[in-house]
Amino acid sequence: MKNFTRPPISYWLDSTERTDYPYLDKDIDVDIAIVGGGIAGITAGFILKRRGLKVAILEVDKILEGITGKTTAKITSQHNLIYDKLINDIGEEKARQYADANESAKEFIESIIKEKEINCDYSVMPAYVYTQDKNYVDKIKKEVIAASKLGIDASFVTETSLPFPIKGAVRFENQAQFHPRKYLLELAKEIPEDGSHIFENTHVLDIKESNPNIVIIEGGHKVKANKVIIASHYPMENFKGLYFSRIYQERAYIIGVLAKESFPEGIYINAESPTRSLRKQRYKDKQMILIAGENHKTGQGKSTETYYNNLKKFAESIFTIEDIPYRWSAQDCITMDEIPFIGRITSNNPYIYIATGFKKWGMSSGTASAMILSDIITKNYSPHSDVFDPSRVNIKGGFTHFIKENLNVGYEYIKGKLNLNVGDNKIKTGEGKIVNFEGKRVGIYRDTDGKTYIVDTTCTHMTCELQWNSAEKTWDCPCHGSRFSYDGKIIEGPAQKELEITIIED
Numbered sequence: 001m002k003n004f005t006r007p008p009i010s011y012w013l014d015s016t017e018r019t020d021y022p023y024l025d026k027d028i029d030v031d032i033a034i035v036g037g038g039i040a041g042i043t044a045g046f047i048l049k050r051r052g053l054k055v056a057i058l059e060v061d062k063i064l065e066g067i068t069g070k071t072t073a074k075i076t077s078q079h080n081l082i083y084d085k086l087i088n089d090i091g092e093e094k095a096r097q098y099a100d101a102n103e104s105a106k107e108f109i110e111s112i113i114k115e116k117e118i119n120c121d122y123s124v125m126p127a128y129v130y131t132q133d134k135n136y137v138d139k140i141k142k143e144v145i146a147a148s149k150l151g152i153d154a155s156f157v158t159e160t161s162l163p164f165p166i167k168g169a170v171r172f173e174n175q176a177q178f179h180p181r182k183y184l185l186e187l188a189k190e191i192p193e194d195g196s197h198i199f200e201n202t203h204v205l206d207i208k209e210s211n212p213n214i215v216i217i218e219g220g221h222k223v224k225a226n227k228v229i230i231a232s233h234y235p236m237e238n239f240k241g242l243y244f245s246r247i248y249q250e251r252a253y254i255i256g257v258l259a260k261e262s263f264p265e266g267i268y269i270n271a272e273s274p275t276r277s278l279r280k281q282r283y284k285d286k287q288m289i290l291i292a293g294e295n296h297k298t299g300q301g302k303s304t305e306t307y308y309n310n311l312k313k314f315a316e317s318i319f320t321i322e323d324i325p326y327r328w329s330a331q332d333c334i335t336m337d338e339i340p341f342i343g344r345i346t347s348n349n350p351y352i353y354i355a356t357g358f359k360k361w362g363m364s365s366g367t368a369s370a371m372i373l374s375d376i377i378t379k380n381y382s383p384h385s386d387v388f389d390p391s392r393v394n395i396k397g398g399f400t401h402f403i404k405e406n407l408n409v410g411y412e413y414i415k416g417k418l419n420l421n422v423g424d425n426k427i428k429t430g431e432g433k434i435v436n437f438e439g440k441r442v443g444i445y446r447d448t449d450g451k452t453y454i455v456d457t458t459c460t461h462m463t464c465e466l467q468w469n470s471a472e473k474t475w476d477c478p479c480h481g482s483r484f485s486y487d488g489k490i491i492e493g494p495a496q497k498e499l500e501i502t503i504i505e506d
Protein backbone atom coordinates (compact mmCIF):
# COMPACT_ATOMS: atom_id res chain seq x y z
CA MET A 1 0.00 0.00 0.00
CA LYS A 2 1.20 3.51 -0.74
CA ASN A 3 1.80 6.06 1.98
CA PHE A 4 -0.85 7.78 4.08
CA THR A 5 -2.94 10.00 1.85
CA ARG A 6 -4.94 12.05 4.36
CA PRO A 7 -3.71 14.38 7.09
CA PRO A 8 -4.05 13.01 10.64
CA ILE A 9 -7.56 13.27 12.14
CA SER A 10 -9.38 11.13 14.67
CA TYR A 11 -12.25 9.08 13.29
CA TRP A 12 -14.40 10.04 16.31
CA LEU A 13 -14.02 13.74 15.50
CA ASP A 14 -14.40 13.28 11.76
CA SER A 15 -17.64 11.31 12.08
CA THR A 16 -19.53 13.70 14.41
CA GLU A 17 -20.66 17.35 14.25
CA ARG A 18 -18.68 20.00 16.13
CA THR A 19 -20.47 21.49 19.12
CA ASP A 20 -21.35 25.16 19.47
CA TYR A 21 -21.92 25.99 23.13
CA PRO A 22 -21.65 29.68 24.15
CA TYR A 23 -18.68 31.53 25.58
CA LEU A 24 -18.97 32.75 29.20
CA ASP A 25 -19.44 36.51 28.89
CA LYS A 26 -20.71 37.38 32.38
CA ASP A 27 -20.23 36.42 36.04
CA ILE A 28 -22.34 33.47 37.23
CA ASP A 29 -23.10 31.46 40.40
CA VAL A 30 -23.39 27.65 40.42
CA ASP A 31 -23.04 24.82 42.92
CA ILE A 32 -20.23 23.03 41.06
CA ALA A 33 -17.78 24.43 38.50
CA ILE A 34 -16.11 21.77 36.35
CA VAL A 35 -12.93 22.66 34.48
CA GLY A 36 -12.71 20.62 31.26
CA GLY A 37 -15.24 19.00 28.96
CA GLY A 38 -13.75 15.52 28.40
CA ILE A 39 -15.24 12.23 29.56
CA ALA A 40 -14.43 12.99 33.21
CA GLY A 41 -15.93 16.51 33.18
CA ILE A 42 -19.01 15.81 31.04
CA THR A 43 -19.92 12.64 32.97
CA ALA A 44 -19.50 14.44 36.31
CA GLY A 45 -21.68 17.34 35.06
CA PHE A 46 -24.32 14.89 33.82
CA ILE A 47 -24.50 12.97 37.15
CA LEU A 48 -24.41 16.05 39.39
CA LYS A 49 -27.12 17.81 37.39
CA ARG A 50 -29.31 14.69 37.68
CA ARG A 51 -28.74 14.86 41.44
CA GLY A 52 -30.24 18.36 41.53
CA LEU A 53 -27.11 20.53 41.55
CA LYS A 54 -26.40 23.51 39.31
CA VAL A 55 -23.21 22.86 37.35
CA ALA A 56 -21.08 24.78 34.87
CA ILE A 57 -18.69 23.01 32.50
CA LEU A 58 -15.90 25.42 31.54
CA GLU A 59 -14.05 24.24 28.43
CA VAL A 60 -11.13 26.17 26.93
CA ASP A 61 -11.80 24.83 23.44
CA LYS A 62 -14.72 22.64 22.26
CA ILE A 63 -16.01 19.84 24.49
CA LEU A 64 -14.92 16.25 23.77
CA GLU A 65 -12.15 17.26 21.39
CA GLY A 66 -9.32 16.68 23.89
CA ILE A 67 -8.01 13.19 24.59
CA THR A 68 -11.57 11.86 24.77
CA GLY A 69 -11.94 12.68 21.07
CA LYS A 70 -8.74 10.79 20.24
CA THR A 71 -8.98 7.58 22.23
CA THR A 72 -9.36 3.94 21.10
CA ALA A 73 -12.59 3.81 23.18
CA LYS A 74 -12.45 0.32 24.67
CA ILE A 75 -14.57 0.20 27.82
CA THR A 76 -12.93 -2.27 30.13
CA SER A 77 -11.68 -2.95 33.63
CA GLN A 78 -8.84 -4.85 31.92
CA HIS A 79 -6.07 -2.25 32.09
CA ASN A 80 -3.37 -4.44 30.58
CA LEU A 81 -1.66 -6.48 33.35
CA ILE A 82 -2.48 -4.62 36.55
CA TYR A 83 -4.31 -6.69 39.18
CA ASP A 84 -1.42 -8.91 40.29
CA LYS A 85 0.73 -5.78 40.64
CA LEU A 86 -2.03 -3.93 42.55
CA ILE A 87 -2.55 -6.79 45.01
CA ASN A 88 1.21 -6.89 45.65
CA ASP A 89 1.61 -3.11 45.89
CA ILE A 90 -1.50 -1.99 47.80
CA GLY A 91 -3.21 -5.14 49.05
CA GLU A 92 -6.34 -7.02 48.06
CA GLU A 93 -8.90 -4.60 49.54
CA LYS A 94 -7.74 -1.58 47.55
CA ALA A 95 -7.12 -3.65 44.43
CA ARG A 96 -10.75 -4.78 44.71
CA GLN A 97 -11.86 -1.14 44.93
CA TYR A 98 -9.97 -0.44 41.70
CA ALA A 99 -11.61 -3.38 39.94
CA ASP A 100 -15.09 -2.60 41.30
CA ALA A 101 -14.86 1.09 40.38
CA ASN A 102 -14.01 0.23 36.77
CA GLU A 103 -16.59 -2.56 36.52
CA SER A 104 -19.22 -0.15 37.93
CA ALA A 105 -18.18 2.51 35.38
CA LYS A 106 -18.67 -0.01 32.57
CA GLU A 107 -22.14 -0.88 33.91
CA PHE A 108 -23.00 2.83 34.27
CA ILE A 109 -22.13 3.51 30.62
CA GLU A 110 -24.24 0.56 29.48
CA SER A 111 -27.22 1.58 31.64
CA ILE A 112 -27.19 5.17 30.31
CA ILE A 113 -26.91 3.95 26.71
CA LYS A 114 -29.94 1.70 27.27
CA GLU A 115 -31.96 4.30 29.17
CA LYS A 116 -31.38 7.09 26.63
CA GLU A 117 -31.32 4.72 23.65
CA ILE A 118 -28.03 6.22 22.46
CA ASN A 119 -26.92 4.99 19.07
CA CYS A 120 -23.16 4.91 19.67
CA ASP A 121 -21.89 1.63 18.13
CA TYR A 122 -21.86 0.10 21.61
CA SER A 123 -21.12 -3.61 21.71
CA VAL A 124 -20.25 -6.07 24.44
CA MET A 125 -17.38 -8.48 23.82
CA PRO A 126 -14.49 -10.21 25.59
CA ALA A 127 -11.23 -8.34 26.20
CA TYR A 128 -7.82 -10.00 25.90
CA VAL A 129 -4.28 -9.22 26.98
CA TYR A 130 -2.23 -11.59 24.83
CA THR A 131 1.45 -12.35 24.47
CA GLN A 132 3.62 -13.77 21.71
CA ASP A 133 6.60 -13.90 24.06
CA LYS A 134 6.91 -16.99 26.27
CA ASN A 135 8.50 -14.88 29.03
CA TYR A 136 5.12 -13.18 29.63
CA VAL A 137 3.05 -16.35 30.03
CA ASP A 138 3.63 -16.62 33.79
CA LYS A 139 2.69 -12.96 34.28
CA ILE A 140 -0.52 -13.56 32.36
CA LYS A 141 -1.34 -16.64 34.45
CA LYS A 142 -0.76 -14.60 37.63
CA GLU A 143 -3.07 -11.89 36.26
CA VAL A 144 -5.84 -14.45 35.75
CA ILE A 145 -5.50 -15.59 39.38
CA ALA A 146 -5.41 -12.00 40.68
CA ALA A 147 -8.36 -10.76 38.61
CA SER A 148 -10.47 -13.83 39.52
CA LYS A 149 -9.69 -13.27 43.22
CA LEU A 150 -11.12 -9.75 42.85
CA GLY A 151 -14.37 -11.03 41.35
CA ILE A 152 -13.64 -10.47 37.64
CA ASP A 153 -14.75 -13.19 35.21
CA ALA A 154 -11.22 -13.96 33.89
CA SER A 155 -9.67 -17.05 32.30
CA PHE A 156 -6.39 -18.18 30.73
CA VAL A 157 -6.55 -19.12 27.02
CA THR A 158 -3.94 -20.24 24.54
CA GLU A 159 -5.93 -19.30 21.45
CA THR A 160 -7.89 -16.25 20.34
CA SER A 161 -9.59 -15.51 17.02
CA LEU A 162 -6.73 -13.19 16.06
CA PRO A 163 -5.08 -14.21 12.77
CA PHE A 164 -1.71 -14.94 14.42
CA PRO A 165 -0.51 -17.42 17.04
CA ILE A 166 -0.11 -16.44 20.66
CA LYS A 167 1.64 -18.01 23.64
CA GLY A 168 -1.22 -17.18 26.01
CA ALA A 169 -3.82 -14.57 26.96
CA VAL A 170 -6.00 -13.44 29.82
CA ARG A 171 -9.64 -13.15 28.73
CA PHE A 172 -12.17 -10.95 30.59
CA GLU A 173 -15.86 -11.56 29.79
CA ASN A 174 -18.45 -8.82 29.14
CA GLN A 175 -16.21 -5.91 28.27
CA ALA A 176 -17.24 -3.38 25.61
CA GLN A 177 -16.41 -0.74 23.02
CA PHE A 178 -18.26 2.30 21.61
CA HIS A 179 -18.04 5.58 19.74
CA PRO A 180 -17.09 7.92 22.60
CA ARG A 181 -18.36 11.17 21.09
CA LYS A 182 -21.72 9.76 20.01
CA TYR A 183 -22.25 8.65 23.62
CA LEU A 184 -20.90 11.72 25.42
CA LEU A 185 -22.49 14.35 23.15
CA GLU A 186 -25.87 12.93 24.27
CA LEU A 187 -24.89 13.22 27.95
CA ALA A 188 -23.74 16.80 27.34
CA LYS A 189 -27.15 17.75 25.87
CA GLU A 190 -28.75 17.10 29.29
CA ILE A 191 -26.49 19.57 31.12
CA PRO A 192 -27.55 23.10 30.02
CA GLU A 193 -30.71 24.83 31.39
CA ASP A 194 -32.30 25.04 34.87
CA GLY A 195 -29.26 26.97 36.11
CA SER A 196 -26.64 24.62 34.62
CA HIS A 197 -24.39 25.43 31.69
CA ILE A 198 -21.73 24.32 29.23
CA PHE A 199 -19.36 27.09 28.15
CA GLU A 200 -16.86 26.60 25.33
CA ASN A 201 -13.85 28.74 24.35
CA THR A 202 -13.73 29.60 28.05
CA HIS A 203 -10.26 29.36 29.53
CA VAL A 204 -9.97 28.86 33.28
CA LEU A 205 -6.88 30.72 34.44
CA ASP A 206 -7.11 30.48 38.18
CA ILE A 207 -9.14 29.20 41.10
CA LYS A 208 -9.24 31.47 44.14
CA GLU A 209 -10.04 29.49 47.23
CA SER A 210 -12.65 31.25 49.33
CA ASN A 211 -16.20 30.53 50.37
CA PRO A 212 -17.55 30.18 47.73
CA ASN A 213 -14.58 29.43 45.45
CA ILE A 214 -14.03 31.84 42.60
CA VAL A 215 -13.00 30.47 39.24
CA ILE A 216 -11.39 33.12 37.08
CA ILE A 217 -11.83 33.00 33.35
CA GLU A 218 -9.68 34.62 30.69
CA GLY A 219 -11.29 37.98 29.98
CA GLY A 220 -11.93 38.58 33.68
CA HIS A 221 -15.30 36.89 34.22
CA LYS A 222 -15.87 34.89 37.39
CA VAL A 223 -17.76 31.74 38.30
CA LYS A 224 -18.72 31.48 41.97
CA ALA A 225 -19.03 27.84 42.99
CA ASN A 226 -19.19 25.94 46.27
CA LYS A 227 -17.00 23.21 44.83
CA VAL A 228 -14.71 22.90 41.81
CA ILE A 229 -13.75 19.75 39.91
CA ILE A 230 -10.56 20.00 37.87
CA ALA A 231 -11.08 17.58 34.98
CA SER A 232 -8.69 19.34 32.61
CA HIS A 233 -6.76 16.13 31.80
CA TYR A 234 -3.38 17.44 33.04
CA PRO A 235 -4.31 19.48 36.14
CA MET A 236 -4.48 23.17 35.15
CA GLU A 237 -3.59 24.05 38.74
CA ASN A 238 0.19 23.80 39.06
CA PHE A 239 1.21 24.13 42.62
CA LYS A 240 -1.53 22.73 44.89
CA GLY A 241 -0.59 19.07 45.29
CA LEU A 242 2.59 19.46 43.15
CA TYR A 243 1.03 17.34 40.40
CA PHE A 244 3.72 18.33 37.88
CA SER A 245 6.18 16.17 39.85
CA ARG A 246 3.73 13.26 40.24
CA ILE A 247 2.39 12.85 36.71
CA TYR A 248 4.02 12.34 33.32
CA GLN A 249 2.43 12.13 29.89
CA GLU A 250 2.82 9.36 27.36
CA ARG A 251 1.90 9.65 23.67
CA ALA A 252 0.55 6.89 21.46
CA TYR A 253 -0.56 6.56 17.82
CA ILE A 254 -3.59 5.03 16.14
CA ILE A 255 -4.24 4.01 12.55
CA GLY A 256 -7.63 3.07 11.05
CA VAL A 257 -7.16 0.31 8.50
CA LEU A 258 -9.51 -1.09 5.83
CA ALA A 259 -8.45 -4.67 5.08
CA LYS A 260 -9.65 -7.53 2.89
CA GLU A 261 -9.91 -9.81 5.94
CA SER A 262 -12.53 -9.29 8.62
CA PHE A 263 -11.49 -8.68 12.23
CA PRO A 264 -12.70 -11.11 14.93
CA GLU A 265 -14.97 -10.32 17.87
CA GLY A 266 -13.10 -8.91 20.88
CA ILE A 267 -10.79 -6.12 22.01
CA TYR A 268 -7.10 -6.96 22.22
CA ILE A 269 -3.83 -5.58 23.58
CA ASN A 270 -0.46 -7.29 23.94
CA ALA A 271 1.49 -7.51 27.19
CA GLU A 272 4.95 -6.87 25.75
CA SER A 273 6.57 -3.93 23.94
CA PRO A 274 5.99 -2.38 21.51
CA THR A 275 2.33 -2.08 22.48
CA ARG A 276 -0.22 -3.26 19.92
CA SER A 277 -3.87 -2.57 20.78
CA LEU A 278 -6.59 -3.71 18.37
CA ARG A 279 -10.34 -3.34 17.94
CA LYS A 280 -12.77 -3.02 15.07
CA GLN A 281 -15.13 -0.15 14.31
CA ARG A 282 -18.04 0.24 11.90
CA TYR A 283 -17.03 2.70 9.14
CA LYS A 284 -19.69 3.59 6.52
CA ASP A 285 -20.79 0.14 5.24
CA LYS A 286 -17.38 -1.37 6.02
CA GLN A 287 -15.38 -2.51 8.98
CA MET A 288 -12.30 -0.54 10.04
CA ILE A 289 -9.56 -2.02 12.22
CA LEU A 290 -8.09 0.39 14.76
CA ILE A 291 -4.49 -0.39 15.68
CA ALA A 292 -2.84 1.64 18.44
CA GLY A 293 0.63 1.58 19.96
CA GLU A 294 4.17 3.01 19.76
CA ASN A 295 3.99 4.65 23.20
CA HIS A 296 6.67 7.12 24.27
CA LYS A 297 7.02 9.93 26.74
CA THR A 298 5.71 13.18 25.21
CA GLY A 299 8.43 15.34 23.65
CA GLN A 300 10.98 12.52 23.88
CA GLY A 301 10.08 10.53 20.79
CA LYS A 302 11.37 10.11 17.26
CA SER A 303 9.78 11.54 14.14
CA THR A 304 6.03 11.00 14.32
CA GLU A 305 6.01 9.42 10.84
CA THR A 306 8.22 6.61 12.19
CA TYR A 307 5.50 5.61 14.63
CA TYR A 308 2.72 5.65 12.03
CA ASN A 309 4.94 3.65 9.67
CA ASN A 310 5.68 1.07 12.38
CA LEU A 311 1.95 0.58 12.95
CA LYS A 312 1.41 0.32 9.20
CA LYS A 313 4.15 -2.34 8.92
CA PHE A 314 2.53 -4.28 11.76
CA ALA A 315 -0.86 -4.06 9.99
CA GLU A 316 0.70 -5.19 6.69
CA SER A 317 2.25 -8.20 8.42
CA ILE A 318 -1.24 -9.43 9.39
CA PHE A 319 -3.80 -8.05 6.95
CA THR A 320 -4.14 -7.31 3.24
CA ILE A 321 -4.58 -3.55 3.50
CA GLU A 322 -6.81 -1.67 1.06
CA ASP A 323 -6.60 1.77 2.64
CA ILE A 324 -5.70 3.59 5.84
CA PRO A 325 -8.25 6.42 5.92
CA TYR A 326 -7.45 7.51 9.49
CA ARG A 327 -4.48 8.09 11.71
CA TRP A 328 -4.12 10.23 14.78
CA SER A 329 -2.20 10.49 18.02
CA ALA A 330 -2.82 11.61 21.58
CA GLN A 331 -1.32 11.47 25.04
CA ASP A 332 -2.53 10.53 28.48
CA CYS A 333 -1.39 11.27 32.02
CA ILE A 334 0.19 8.54 34.12
CA THR A 335 0.87 8.65 37.86
CA MET A 336 3.97 7.14 39.42
CA ASP A 337 2.08 4.14 40.85
CA GLU A 338 -0.15 3.89 37.76
CA ILE A 339 -3.34 4.49 39.78
CA PRO A 340 -5.42 7.57 38.83
CA PHE A 341 -5.72 10.58 41.15
CA ILE A 342 -9.42 11.05 42.00
CA GLY A 343 -10.42 13.10 45.05
CA ARG A 344 -9.50 16.22 47.00
CA ILE A 345 -6.68 18.20 45.37
CA THR A 346 -4.90 18.21 48.73
CA SER A 347 -5.96 16.28 51.82
CA ASN A 348 -7.06 19.42 53.71
CA ASN A 349 -9.02 21.01 50.84
CA PRO A 350 -12.71 20.00 50.79
CA TYR A 351 -13.57 22.42 47.98
CA ILE A 352 -11.39 21.50 45.01
CA TYR A 353 -11.32 18.00 43.50
CA ILE A 354 -9.20 16.46 40.81
CA ALA A 355 -9.55 13.60 38.29
CA THR A 356 -6.49 12.66 36.26
CA GLY A 357 -3.86 9.98 35.58
CA PHE A 358 -6.05 7.53 33.65
CA LYS A 359 -3.07 5.80 31.96
CA LYS A 360 -4.87 5.34 28.64
CA TRP A 361 -7.87 3.71 30.35
CA GLY A 362 -10.00 6.82 30.87
CA MET A 363 -13.21 5.54 29.28
CA SER A 364 -13.76 3.45 32.42
CA SER A 365 -11.54 5.41 34.87
CA GLY A 366 -12.84 8.81 33.67
CA THR A 367 -16.42 7.58 34.16
CA ALA A 368 -15.43 6.07 37.54
CA SER A 369 -13.91 9.42 38.54
CA ALA A 370 -17.20 11.19 37.80
CA MET A 371 -19.14 8.61 39.84
CA ILE A 372 -16.70 8.77 42.78
CA LEU A 373 -16.52 12.59 42.88
CA SER A 374 -20.31 12.90 42.55
CA ASP A 375 -20.74 10.50 45.50
CA ILE A 376 -18.18 12.36 47.60
CA ILE A 377 -19.84 15.70 46.80
CA THR A 378 -23.48 14.64 47.28
CA LYS A 379 -23.21 11.78 49.81
CA ASN A 380 -19.90 12.55 51.49
CA TYR A 381 -18.84 8.95 50.80
CA SER A 382 -17.77 6.71 47.93
CA PRO A 383 -16.99 3.02 48.41
CA HIS A 384 -14.19 3.36 45.82
CA SER A 385 -12.42 6.55 46.88
CA ASP A 386 -9.55 5.29 49.09
CA VAL A 387 -7.51 3.59 46.36
CA PHE A 388 -7.58 6.73 44.16
CA ASP A 389 -6.92 9.26 46.96
CA PRO A 390 -4.53 11.83 45.41
CA SER A 391 -2.83 12.36 48.78
CA ARG A 392 -1.76 8.73 49.13
CA VAL A 393 1.87 8.15 50.04
CA ASN A 394 4.30 5.26 50.45
CA ILE A 395 2.92 3.25 47.58
CA LYS A 396 5.26 0.37 46.79
CA GLY A 397 6.59 0.69 43.27
CA GLY A 398 5.56 4.34 42.99
CA PHE A 399 8.58 5.83 44.71
CA THR A 400 11.21 4.39 42.35
CA HIS A 401 9.13 5.56 39.41
CA PHE A 402 8.82 9.03 41.02
CA ILE A 403 12.61 9.39 41.35
CA LYS A 404 13.21 8.03 37.83
CA GLU A 405 10.67 10.36 36.19
CA ASN A 406 11.86 13.44 38.03
CA LEU A 407 15.49 12.67 37.25
CA ASN A 408 14.39 12.32 33.63
CA VAL A 409 12.66 15.72 33.76
CA GLY A 410 15.86 17.24 35.24
CA TYR A 411 17.98 15.67 32.49
CA GLU A 412 15.69 16.99 29.72
CA TYR A 413 15.72 20.45 31.32
CA ILE A 414 19.51 20.66 31.34
CA LYS A 415 19.93 19.03 27.91
CA GLY A 416 17.50 21.56 26.39
CA LYS A 417 19.29 24.55 27.93
CA LEU A 418 22.77 23.40 26.85
CA ASN A 419 21.78 22.47 23.32
CA LEU A 420 23.12 25.59 21.63
CA ASN A 421 24.55 23.68 18.67
CA VAL A 422 21.35 24.08 16.72
CA GLY A 423 22.45 23.64 13.14
CA ASP A 424 22.11 26.04 10.23
CA ASN A 425 19.20 28.42 10.09
CA LYS A 426 17.88 27.65 6.58
CA ILE A 427 14.24 26.51 6.75
CA LYS A 428 12.30 24.93 3.90
CA THR A 429 8.57 25.49 3.39
CA GLY A 430 6.52 23.32 5.74
CA GLU A 431 9.56 22.67 7.94
CA GLY A 432 10.15 23.59 11.56
CA LYS A 433 13.33 23.50 13.58
CA ILE A 434 15.30 24.98 16.40
CA VAL A 435 17.83 27.57 15.29
CA ASN A 436 20.21 30.05 16.72
CA PHE A 437 18.56 33.40 15.98
CA GLU A 438 20.61 36.44 17.00
CA GLY A 439 22.29 34.37 19.72
CA LYS A 440 19.03 32.99 21.16
CA ARG A 441 17.59 29.46 20.86
CA VAL A 442 14.28 29.88 19.03
CA GLY A 443 11.84 27.69 17.14
CA ILE A 444 11.07 28.55 13.53
CA TYR A 445 8.33 27.25 11.25
CA ARG A 446 7.72 28.36 7.64
CA ASP A 447 4.25 27.80 6.21
CA THR A 448 3.35 27.28 2.55
CA ASP A 449 2.25 30.95 2.17
CA GLY A 450 5.75 32.13 2.99
CA LYS A 451 5.02 33.22 6.57
CA THR A 452 7.74 32.45 9.13
CA TYR A 453 6.67 31.91 12.73
CA ILE A 454 9.40 32.43 15.32
CA VAL A 455 8.56 31.23 18.84
CA ASP A 456 10.39 31.28 22.12
CA THR A 457 10.95 27.54 22.70
CA THR A 458 11.02 27.89 26.47
CA CYS A 459 7.93 26.09 27.77
CA THR A 460 5.63 28.50 29.59
CA HIS A 461 4.87 25.85 32.22
CA MET A 462 8.20 25.43 34.00
CA THR A 463 10.75 26.56 31.38
CA CYS A 464 11.93 23.28 29.82
CA GLU A 465 13.03 23.55 26.18
CA LEU A 466 10.45 22.46 23.61
CA GLN A 467 11.13 19.99 20.77
CA TRP A 468 9.74 20.17 17.21
CA ASN A 469 7.21 17.45 16.28
CA SER A 470 7.54 17.32 12.50
CA ALA A 471 4.42 15.30 11.61
CA GLU A 472 1.97 17.30 13.70
CA LYS A 473 3.82 20.61 13.33
CA THR A 474 3.76 21.26 17.05
CA TRP A 475 6.21 22.25 19.75
CA ASP A 476 6.19 19.50 22.43
CA CYS A 477 7.60 19.66 25.94
CA PRO A 478 9.71 16.70 27.11
CA CYS A 479 9.23 17.54 30.79
CA HIS A 480 5.50 17.36 31.56
CA GLY A 481 4.05 17.03 28.09
CA SER A 482 2.63 20.48 27.16
CA ARG A 483 2.13 20.95 23.42
CA PHE A 484 1.90 24.16 21.39
CA SER A 485 0.91 24.81 17.77
CA TYR A 486 3.55 26.23 15.41
CA ASP A 487 2.08 29.68 16.08
CA GLY A 488 2.46 29.27 19.83
CA LYS A 489 -1.14 28.42 20.87
CA ILE A 490 -1.66 25.84 23.64
CA ILE A 491 -2.85 22.46 22.37
CA GLU A 492 -2.38 20.54 25.57
CA GLY A 493 -1.39 21.57 29.11
CA PRO A 494 -0.20 21.78 31.80
CA ALA A 495 1.05 25.06 30.25
CA GLN A 496 -1.58 27.78 30.56
CA LYS A 497 0.24 30.56 28.67
CA GLU A 498 0.89 30.75 24.93
CA LEU A 499 4.44 30.98 23.54
CA GLU A 500 5.83 34.37 22.63
CA ILE A 501 5.76 34.68 18.86
CA THR A 502 6.96 36.90 16.02
CA ILE A 503 5.58 36.43 12.50
CA ILE A 504 7.63 37.49 9.47
CA GLU A 505 6.03 37.64 6.00
CA ASP A 506 8.20 37.09 2.87
Ligand SMILES: Cc1cc2nc3c(=O)[nH]c(=O)nc-3n(C[C@H](O)[C@H](O)[C@H](O)COP(=O)(O)OP(=O)(O)OC[C@H]3O[C@@H](n4cnc5c(N)ncnc54)[C@H](O)[C@@H]3O)c2cc1C
Residues within 6 Å of the ligand: 035, 036, 037, 038, 039, 040, 041, 058, 059, 060, 061, 062, 063, 064, 065, 066, 067, 068, 069, 070, 071, 072, 073, 074, 075, 076, 202, 203, 204, 205, 231, 232, 233, 236, 251, 252, 253, 254, 292, 329, 330, 331, 332, 355, 356, 358, 359, 360, 361, 362, 363, 364, 365, 366, 493, 496
Ligand atom coordinates in the same frame (compact mmCIF):
# COMPACT_ATOMS: atom_id res chain seq x y z
C1 LIG B 1 -3.85 6.82 22.08
C2 LIG B 1 -4.79 6.63 23.23
C3 LIG B 1 -5.68 5.55 23.24
C4 LIG B 1 -6.55 5.38 24.30
N1 LIG B 1 -7.42 4.32 24.30
C5 LIG B 1 -8.23 4.13 25.35
C6 LIG B 1 -9.12 3.02 25.40
O1 LIG B 1 -9.19 2.22 24.47
N2 LIG B 1 -9.90 2.86 26.49
C7 LIG B 1 -9.84 3.73 27.55
O2 LIG B 1 -10.53 3.51 28.55
N3 LIG B 1 -9.04 4.82 27.53
C8 LIG B 1 -8.25 5.03 26.46
N4 LIG B 1 -7.43 6.13 26.43
C9 LIG B 1 -7.47 7.07 27.54
C10 LIG B 1 -8.65 8.04 27.49
O3 LIG B 1 -8.91 8.44 26.17
C11 LIG B 1 -8.32 9.25 28.36
O4 LIG B 1 -7.88 8.81 29.62
C12 LIG B 1 -9.54 10.14 28.58
O5 LIG B 1 -10.13 10.48 27.34
C13 LIG B 1 -9.14 11.40 29.33
O6 LIG B 1 -10.32 12.13 29.55
P1 LIG B 1 -10.27 13.51 30.33
O7 LIG B 1 -11.67 13.94 30.51
O8 LIG B 1 -9.41 13.36 31.54
O9 LIG B 1 -9.43 14.48 29.37
P2 LIG B 1 -9.83 15.25 28.03
O10 LIG B 1 -10.73 14.47 27.17
O11 LIG B 1 -8.54 15.71 27.42
O12 LIG B 1 -10.64 16.50 28.56
C14 LIG B 1 -10.02 17.56 29.28
C15 LIG B 1 -10.56 18.88 28.75
O13 LIG B 1 -10.10 19.94 29.58
C16 LIG B 1 -9.90 21.08 28.77
N5 LIG B 1 -9.02 22.02 29.48
C17 LIG B 1 -7.71 21.87 29.77
N6 LIG B 1 -7.25 22.95 30.45
C18 LIG B 1 -8.31 23.79 30.61
C19 LIG B 1 -8.47 25.07 31.22
N7 LIG B 1 -7.46 25.70 31.84
N8 LIG B 1 -9.70 25.67 31.18
C20 LIG B 1 -10.77 25.04 30.58
N9 LIG B 1 -10.65 23.82 29.98
C21 LIG B 1 -9.45 23.20 30.01
C22 LIG B 1 -9.29 20.49 27.49
O14 LIG B 1 -9.45 21.37 26.39
C23 LIG B 1 -10.07 19.19 27.33
O15 LIG B 1 -11.20 19.33 26.48
C24 LIG B 1 -6.54 6.31 25.38
C25 LIG B 1 -5.66 7.40 25.37
C26 LIG B 1 -4.79 7.55 24.33
C27 LIG B 1 -3.83 8.71 24.36
Ligand code: FES
Residues within 6 Å of the ligand: 244, 459, 460, 461, 462, 463, 464, 477, 478, 479, 480, 481, 482, 493, 494, 495
Ligand atom coordinates in the same frame (compact mmCIF):
# COMPACT_ATOMS: atom_id res chain seq x y z
S1 FES C 1 5.14 20.99 30.48
FE1 FES C 1 6.19 21.41 32.32
S2 FES C 1 7.93 22.49 31.63
FE2 FES C 1 6.84 22.10 29.83
